Amino acid sequence: MNAQDLKNSILHLAIQGKLVEQREEEGTAKELLEKIEAEKKQLIKEGKIKKQKALPAIKADEIPFYIPESWEWVRLNDLALFIKAGGDKPRDFTTIKSETHSVPVIANGIQNDGIIGYTKNATVEDSCITVSGRGTIGFSCLRTEPFTPVVRLLVLNISNEIEQKYIQNVLTALLERGVGTSIKQLTVPMLQPKLIPLPPLEEQKRIVAKIEELMPYVVKYEKAYFEVEELNKKFPYDMQKSILQYAIQGKLVEQREEDGTGEDFYRQIQDVMKKQIQEGKVKKPKKLPEITDKDIPFDIPENWKWVRLGEIGFTNIGLTYKPSDISNNGTIVLRSSNIQNGQLDYNDLVKVSSDIPITKMCQQGDILICARNGSKRLVGKAALMDKDGMSFGAFMAIYRSLCNEYILHIINSAYFRNTMLPETGTTTINQITQETLRHCMIPLPPLAEQKRIVEKIEELLPYTKQLVKYI
The missing domain is CATH 3.90.220.20 (DNA methylase specificity domains)
Structure with missing residues (x-):
């Protein structure tokens, strides 16, 4: 198991309710959904968000795995105040950051945290989750500072009743593995009905805390795994070098x-x-x-x-x-x-x-x-x-x-x-x-x-070549 597989395993345990224990005093996700619904109605009434089109009810054959009784399966749209795609590059776009142009312009991709340049004004002021719709499809990131998204970057504004880092981890677990190999892009209509396993809010926070506690160990594991992989790659060649060195030092066969x-x-x-x-x-x-x-x-x-x-x-x-x-x-x-x-x-x-x-x-x-x-x-x-x-x-x-x-x-x-x-x-x-x-x-x-030395070398070297196949 490499480091990415280990990270994926941790995230999948998290979204299945197996990373932390459930606590009765923390209530249920059903109660949390009632609060989210009330929040949305109030924001619609105030004209801050638009009423969303209702999505189909979740069917039993859609559910991919079991979750704890206190959790609920919901669609991502149920938790979002809005999900939208970025627009065109701003007219004042520049690649140089300055006092006047300090707002990051965000596009798809992992490099440089997705920042491709800067502009004067932000089109997204609130803390949001971004998801790459092209390129590194499914890559998600929690952004807490104002920014301006561009085309094919999807922006999710999640309810204040939800721990955003939890949703970001869920999206990482559900979207990053294999999405890019099966589709050419990820769109808003594809993201809105995505099934999300929802725990109570306090359990969400504990899940996030546990993930953040474990990730430094994943980093250490990755370093150790890389070192072991490098040793494994070198081992057959080091073995071959050792055989030849023993041969020319008179240690491979006996003297007569x-x-x-x-x-x-x-x-x-x-x-x-x-x-x-x-x-x-x-x-x-x-x-x-x-x-x-x-x-x-x-x-x-x-x-x-x-x-x-x-x-x-x-x-x-x-x-x-x-x-x-x-x-x-x-x-x-x-x-x-x-x-x-x-x-x-x-x-x-x-x-x-x-x-x-x-x-x-x-x-x-x-x-x-x-x-x-x-x-x-x-x-x-x-x-x-x-x-x-x-x-x-x-x-x-x-x-x-x-x-x-x-x-x-x-x-x-x-x-x-x-x-x-x-x-x-x-x-x-x-x-x-x-x-x-x-x-x-x-x-x-x-x-x-x-x-005799040549015979012994030619007897042993094929074994070192076989090692390459198995390591």
């Missing part, structure tokens, strides 16, 4: 002596990279700074090794092409939109017909990374290439190594994002450069343990 060490695997990678350089398949990269103890962000198992991405793999930025290079029969050039939810999406493809260097071509198993984007949220999203023969755009990068399945999960971790895309004062960094990518430190486990 027979797996060897990260140092052993690092040397194997170095041998492969040197061979690729010697064969001219890749250029020799610049030497990277050694990792010192002060650089290390967290502890890892003894058989792991801290390395830089540039030490265990190669990276490159993508292809720059002109609009004139685009062709229906060219080579596919992957862009940021081709990575969706950690997977490659081939629905929105661009092809170019120009000659593409081998360094700008992807290989199956490469990690494709969005390296630059106007939205920081999209920078760093990545996916594993599942095909050969495609290129990638200038705002993209690829990373190629012998352990990309493991490294992809590091790239998806909060550690990588916080390292690569920090907030620098008031500046938001919206790109991952080649240098920052090569310098990025990662914990390197033995290859066999990497495989």
Whole structure:
């Protein structure tokens, strides 16, 4: 139950006579109606209000719920001295309040309490209830200061024998829920016959007092409910972050002596990279700074090794092409939109017909990374290439190594994002450069343990996605 549902429940308990007890000494609503009728006759006699047209008697099949014996079902028109709609904007209407133009001009809507401007003279002097006939249909408000209503705002002047706040609460309970979804507007003829559950006057006052006592708790509940909702929304993603963080700290699977060490695997990678350089398949990269103890962000198992991405793999930025290079029969050039939810999406493809260097071509198993984007949220999203023969755009990068399945999960971790895309004062960094990518430190486990880590992550992550459905 959200805060609005809680508020509605309180109001509906109130208008059913279940919020406060009934007291015999407070009389009955029937006696109250006799006083209202006498008041109306006197005002008609004095020429202050017009005689109202009689409405049909209330039939049993109209009554929506039971009320206490001391209450009465009445039509809203029975309690009102008048119900009318607002008129056109006054000729002297202005949006600026001043000494001469201080009377609020009220229209439909909740924003700014319905005030759209100001005028010199009020057309409603008495305390009244306003109801929105269009826009936020059914929204009601008790107004105690003189004002001028405009078209489609309905104005109710309720008998002096009635607690106006009670009627306003009744209208909130009966009108605000669903009225706007079934009708395009609310008119005076639609409002006049509305059924109102009427308690004795003193009970009305106690109901209003109880509602006002409870509403601050509804506000507190709303705040707490919102916080819980936000936690619920974040929980699956926080769980995913925790799984990845545990993985890169060596806490997700056990270490096994027979797996060897990260140092052993690092040397194997170095041998492969040197061979690729010697064969001219890749250029020799610049030497990277050694990792010192002060650089290390967290502890890892003894058989792991801290390395830089540039030490265990190669990276490159993508292809720059002109609009004139685009062709229906060219080579596919992957862009940021081709990575969706950690997977490659081939629905929105661009092809170019120009000659593409081998360094700008992807290989199956490469990690494709969005390296630059106007939205920081999209920078760093990545996916594993599942095909050969495609290129990638200038705002993209690829990373190629012998352990990309493991490294992809590091790239998806909060550690990588916080390292690569920090907030620098008031500046938001919206790109991952080649240098920052090569310098990025990662914990390197033995290859066999990497495989177990990847298996465990892929076993657990689907459960976090299922949580999103249920929260």
